[in-house]
Amino acid sequence: MSNQEEVMEGSHAVAHAIKGADPEVIAAYPITPQTHIVEKLSQFVADGELDSEYVKVESEFSAMSSCVGSSATGARTYTATSSQGLLLMNEVLYNASGLRLPIVMGVANRALGAPINIWNDHSDSIGVRDAGWIQLYAETNQEALDMSIQAYEIAENQDVMLPTMVCMDGYILTHTYEPVSIPEREEIQDFLSPYEPEHKLDPENPETFGTVGFPRDYTEFRYQQFDAMDNATDVIKQVFDEYSDKFGREQRGLIEEYRTEDADIVLISLGSIMGVVKETVDSLREEGKKIGAIKVRAFRPSPAQELIEAIKGSDVIAVLDKNVSIGKKGALFTELKDELYSSDVNPLAKNFIVGLGGRDVPEDSVKKIAKKAEKAKEHGRVKKEIEFIDLKEVYDND
Amino acid sequence: MTRLEKKERFTSGHRACGGCGLALGARLAMKAVDDNSIATCATGCLEVTSSPYPQSSWKIPWLHSLFENSAAVAGGVEAALRAKGKQDINVVAQGGDGGTVDIGMRSLSGMLERGHDVAYICYDNEAYMNTGIQRSGSTPMNASTTTSPAGEESFGNENRKKNALKIAAAHNIPYVASASVAYPDDLIEKVKKANEINGPTYVQIHTPCPTGWGHEGDITVKLARLAVETGLWVLYEREEGEIKDVKKIKDRKPVEEYLKPQKRFKHLFKKEGGEERIQEIQEIADSNAEKFHLDEE
Numbered sequence: 001m002s003n004q005e006e007v008m009e010g011s012h013a014v015a016h017a018i019k020g021a022d023p024e025v026i027a028a029y030p031i032t033p034q035t036h037i038v039e040k041l042s043q044f045v046a047d048g049e050l051d052s053e054y055v056k057v058e059s060e061f062s063a064m065s066s067c068v069g070s071s072a073t074g075a076r077t078y079t080a081t082s083s084q085g086l087l088l089m090n091e092v093l094y095n096a097s098g099l100r101l102p103i104v105m106g107v108a109n110r111a112l113g114a115p116i117n118i119w120n121d122h123s124d125s126i127g128v129r130d131a132g133w134i135q136l137y138a139e140t141n142q143e144a145l146d147m148s149i150q151a152y153e154i155a156e157n158q159d160v161m162l163p164t165m166v167c168m169d170g171y172i173l174t175h176t177y178e179p180v181s182i183p184e185r186e187e188i189q190d191f192l193s194p195y196e197p198e199h200k201l202d203p204e205n206p207e208t209f210g211t212v213g214f215p216r217d218y219t220e221f222r223y224q225q226f227d228a229m230d231n232a233t234d235v236i237k238q239v240f241d242e243y244s245d246k247f248g249r250e251q252r253g254l255i256e257e258y259r260t261e262d263a264d265i266v267l268i269s270l271g272s273i274m275g276v277v278k279e280t281v282d283s284l285r286e287e288g289k290k291i292g293a294i295k296v297r298a299f300r301p302s303p304a305q306e307l308i309e310a311i312k313g314s315d316v317i318a319v320l321d322k323n324v325s326i327g328k329k330g331a332l333f334t335e336l337k338d339e340l341y342s343s344d345v346n347p348l349a350k351n352f353i354v355g356l357g358g359r360d361v362p363e364d365s366v367k368k369i370a371k372k373a374e375k376a377k378e379h380g381r382v383k384k385e386i387e388f389i390d391l392k393e394v395y396d397n398d
Numbered sequence: 399m400t401r402l403e404k405k406e407r408f409t410s411g412h413r414a415c416g417g418c419g420l421a422l423g424a425r426l427a428m429k430a431v432d433d434n435s436i437a438t439c440a441t442g443c444l445e446v447t448s449s450p451y452p453q454s455s456w457k458i459p460w461l462h463s464l465f466e467n468s469a470a471v472a473g474g475v476e477a478a479l480r481a482k483g484k485q486d487i488n489v490v491a492q493g494g495d496g497g498t499v500d501i502g503m504r505s506l507s508g509m510l511e512r513g514h515d516v517a518y519i520c521y522d523n524e525a526y527m528n529t530g531i532q533r534s535g536s537t538p539m540n541a542s543t544t545t546s547p548a549g550e551e552s553f554g555n556e557n558r559k560k561n562a563l564k565i566a567a568a569h570n571i572p573y574v575a576s577a578s579v580a581y582p583d584d585l586i587e588k589v590k591k592a593n594e595i596n597g598p599t600y601v602q603i604h605t606p607c608p609t610g611w612g613h614e615g616d617i618t619v620k621l622a623r624l625a626v627e628t629g630l631w632v633l634y635e636r637e638e639g640e641i642k643d644v645k646k647i648k649d650r651k652p653v654e655e656y657l658k659p660q661k662r663f664k665h666l667f668k669k670e671g672g673e674e675r676i677q678e679i680q681e682i683a684d685s686n687a688e689k690f691h692l693d694e695e
Contacts, residue, residue: 024481027474053477057470058508065467065505069438069474072461075481077474095463201436201459201475203487208454210445210462217451 010173011036020188024075027066033170060085064092074200080106097132102155119358263292269320304339417615419605430589440497470505495536548665566600580622612661629683
């Protein structure tokens with residue numbers, strides 16, 4: 001392995017990965033905190049280090065639209081966005097997936113307005129979870145970099161052919177410097193299969209894309225998408241394994257277990273928060289607590305089956321969501337709980353809403369969560385399923 | 399009239415209404431592009447009637463994505479072709495008036511401004527026909543539509559038709575042209591030119607709609623011609639910013655001749671005060687005539 005290790009911010013790490021993946025077309029619009037990704041890519045193009053057509057679109061809506069046109073023409077395509085930009089793309093997101101175009105997009109996760117807020121939570125990508133995109137979530141800059149490469153191999157797999165989001169926490173990862181190991185361009189190219197779609201816009205073989213699907217056929221189009229997302233589960237595992245073997249990483253599976261052996265209490269979340277969650281687990285383990293953690297790497301396809309296997313034997317699960325469905329609960333929690341119903345795994349389950357709009361989640365807050373989970377275990381029941389952590393005292397959270 | 403190329407790239411069997419001006423316009427426009435082309439299409443009558451899965455009227459590769467992004471999708475196609483070194487392939491973007499001058503204006507503007515080598519064709523039937531004849535920014539003044547209906551207190555659409563040709567021209571693109579299904583040679587010539595010119599080009603084709611305008615399907619071409627002969631639809635080209643080749647009109651006809659056969663204007667002939675409204679429309683035609691020096695001596 002000739003990986004060079006460098007200290008750089010997360011955005012630049014992703015840009016380096018994309019440079020190696022060598023997309024033929026990049027169409028992007030700037031939005032905080034995604035900007036450093038597309039600025040760096042622009043510079044690579046300007047310096048002749050990256051031979052991509054960079055389309056400087058006038059909106060995120062057109063960014064994704066141009067990606068649709070490019071990908072349908074058989075070109076490997078990249079874009080990146082965040083927050084409001086992702087919502088502006090919403091209509092096109094569904095379209096890209098319905099057309100089965102393996103576009104890869106970086107998402108610098110950021111809260112949604114109002115009130116306007118440029119800091120991190122997962123409301124944006126969780127809000128588009130039903131758009132038919134694969135969603136990968138990175139814990140570290142290294143993972144964001146690696147996932148940006150893996151995403152192409154997953155998305156462009158003939159049994160998948162679904163667009164893929166690589167989600168990384170805005171600022172916490174995008175603007176934070178960490179050492180990362182960057183594979184050589186040749187190694188990335190060697191790892192990625194060439195993008196040769198079975199169907200593309202080609203005058204030598206004219207095909208019609210984006211037809212009207214009548215009630216007679218529409219369900220089958222959706223079923224095929226559903227089936228492809230199902231296929232993605234195995235493809236992701238395989239790609240993660242191959243990548244880990246080739247580049248010396250340990251990024252395997254849709255989830256990652258951390259000290260879950262014999263754990264009575266399991267903390268579950270996704271993204272950069274897993275750093276502090278793991279540290280908290282370590283310090284509580286030192287106190288003799290039987291506690292572990294699970295990181296979710298892929299939210300779509302659903303990691304639920306792997307999660308259920310992993311939490312077998314635990315008494316309480318505490319799901320930390322950096323999003324909340326107004327009127328319901330956090331997305332990871334509701335989806336996991338849904339799967340538990342028809343399984344023989346039946347731990348007590350609590351949902352904690354944390355880190356909205358960039359609110360810091362220190363170790364103390366995670367300890368608070370662990371304590372609440374412990375209390376539920378003692379009582380043998382969950383009094384309140386959803387709790388907002390670190391809510392100002394003036395609000396009654398009980 | 400020259401003999402039209404026999405080859406169809408927008409073939410029969412589509413589901414457009416009898417006498418559809420849009421279908422005629424698309425058929426002619428597709429005669430003006432060659433086989434080495436890729437087309438995008440906005441949601442609308444053209445898309446719906448030509449691509450009911452698993453059928454297709456399109457003999458060139460064709461992509462429909464959404465209502466308001468035909469131009470942006472085409473820009474993406476063109477960028478991909480550039481990346482692949484296949485600039486010899488033409489890219490044609492298509493949309494109706496709603497998908498172009500209203501909801502698609504942002505993506506059209508972006509595509510034109512960025513200089514993509516795309517020929518954009520707007521089929522202008524002056525309302526949202528696919529959804530049931532609602533008013534668009536391209537609906538002419540005093541036309542009755544389902545969302546600007548004539549009534550006790552209303553003469554129909556209150557606003558003047560948006561001048562999308564001028565908006566396109568404001569992007570400093572090399573070629574802008576208006577065309578009409580009543581002048582097929584001229585139409586084909588213009589779409590051909592739009593395709594051949596390197597850079598973004600814009601052609602707006604006036605396409606009567608029997609269903610939406612309320613006329614018999616056998617007078618589609620006649621009505622399209624009357625729009626030109628009255629001075630309400632001016633045929634011209636703008637090359638490198640300069641207006642050229644304005645189609646001169648000999649004995650310009652009064653606008654009544656154009657308005658009368660159309661149900662969307664029938665209230666103007668029945669309702670009190672209608673005459674003044676017709677006069678208003680006449681003034682638009684007169685002002686066009688003055689601006690473009692339409693009247694042939």
